[in-house]
């Protein structure tokens with residue numbers, strides 16, 4: 040199966056199982072270290088993840104809040120590099136589709152084609168680049184298209200309708216709907232009008248709509264599903280757990296199961 | 307309708323989170339309408355004249371010229387209100403924010419000059435102001451931290467990384483991503499996503515427009531060289547631009563060599579060369595490793611302590627119209643002390659880089675040096691290093 044097909048199948052099987060939405064936990068590759076990070080990725084898959092979003096540590100992550108920024112800094116200090124993270128991805132991708140998340144400069148420095156080849160080689164299914172908006176994306180979109188990889192675009196509450204229509208038409212894999220104006224991080228409650236944001240995104244695209252940023256509790260995940268999301272992305276809460284306590288894999292595993300539970304069929 | 311550049315050759319662009327894209331479009335539209343609006347121009351020019359004190363003088367530095375062996379004129383941006391060229395941009399953008407109905411201003415600062423300038427503009431125009439500043443810079447530019455507080459701004463300490471300008475810009479952008487609907491980000495140099503680099507250049511070109519007319523009047527000729535320090539590149543682009551079509555005038559941008567380019571501890575991405583990349587929303591000359599991780603810059607001068615640079619400078623370099631050189635911490639300190647003794651002018655450590663290069667690199671029939679700011683803020687740091 041190609042990357043695009045694997046992503047579509049993951050959303051489809053969540054739907055076929057009658058679950059409320061697919062679960063897509065995020066992890067920072069190489070945090071708290073490479074070995075535990077691998078365990079965390081595998082535990083995500085065992086705990087009910089439908090897809091895994093795999094972050095590549097970056098020095099200047101503009102879209103990330105303090106927790107994910109700090110996790111990336113820790114990994115960088117320990118010498119974690121892109122090939123290490125792609126190796127994690129390769130192992131996780133044996134179980135669930137992997138979407139790599141990194142910043143534009145990490146791609147440009149390698150060259151778009153080489154970067155896309157490396158993703159393909161590691162068995163990744165897609166790519167999210169939070170600082171590569173529509174205007175800067177065409178070349179990367181082509182490189183991904185040629186390899187049947189998904190370049191997943193982000194849309195924000197601030198994105199106007201006309202722009203959303205263009206993004207939606209180009210979206211591959213799924214659309215990443217940012218649930219709030221802000222960086223990644225835990226929030227209490229959900230942004231009002233999330234259903235409207237999701238509906239707006241769904242109306243402009245054929246691919247599933249996933250919601251992320253600020254989802255830190257199982258009730259929030261359930262609320263996102265209730266708002267119509269096809270997928271729910273949980274990041275900071277899990278990264279925080281990965282950095283705490285003596286048994287990070289166990290605590291991350293327990294959390295993922297709670298999130299999966301909140302998205303399971305009621306009753 | 308008029309337009310504004312997004313790219314300079316291959317450089318520039320808008321590498322930012324989607325959340326900000328509508329705000330950049332709004333900013334661009336607001337600027338294009340404001341710059342064609344005579345009422346806006348009149349208000350801005352009135353403030354530049356009566357509040358900032360423009361035009362700033364062009365002054366022949368007589369004793370320094372003798373020491374250098376060739377004539378050197380200073381464009382006296384140090385005599386502006388708040389003591390640097392930064393106020394030209396800050397006032398313009400604060401007026402623009404007001405026009406857009408945004409009452410909260412975000413800024414970053416390295417040396418503190420842009421933070422003070424923005425805090426000043428916000429006090430004047432009754433806007434709320436948050437200034438992000440690395441804690442290392444808060445230490446070495448303490449008087450400016452106190453000034454900002456007095457002016458009513460809140461200074462937000464930034465602890466990440468080397469606690470200097472790069473992290474302050476990142477923190478300011480994150481604030482903007484979160485508060486974009488109510489806030490305008492007054493970026494302090496000709497860096498960042500489009501339309502900022504061109505917008506800041508348009509607000510800073512008053513330096514060069516004045517200087518070109520003044521030197522023709524006072525010296526009866528164009529300079530052989532126009533020389534300015536380059537951090538993000540705003541005072542240099544402002545003084546360069548009106549001379550770009552004067553092909554006989556050399557344009558020289560002076561970056562921070564820090565401990566020496568060869569040590570890697572510098573702030574000279576244009577001089578060092580290397581692969582371009584994306585930092586803070588623009589594709590330009592940057593300092594990075596082979597994985598595309600951004601490196602920490604180093605300079606004694608907080609305003610030049612930045613691993614990126616404005617995209618238009620990268621293009622002026624590649625196209626051969628301007629050239630870029632670098633001056634070490636030590637050379638800048640010497641020029642700082644020499645200028646104070648010979649001219650009775652204490653220059654900013656940033657500007658001291660431009661002075662140092664002009665003095666050490668004759669002959670020249672006539673140098674125009676942008677004295678981008680005054681050195682009061684640097685006294686403690688400079689005296690410490692000069693061993694006094």
Ligand SMILES: Cc1ncc(COP(=O)(O)O)c(C=O)c1O
Nearest residue numbers: 419537538539540541609656679
């Ligand atoms: C006096 C002075 N000159 C120069 C600079 C460098 O900035 P730019 O290159 O944007 O002019 C600064 C920055 O803080 C400054 O305060």
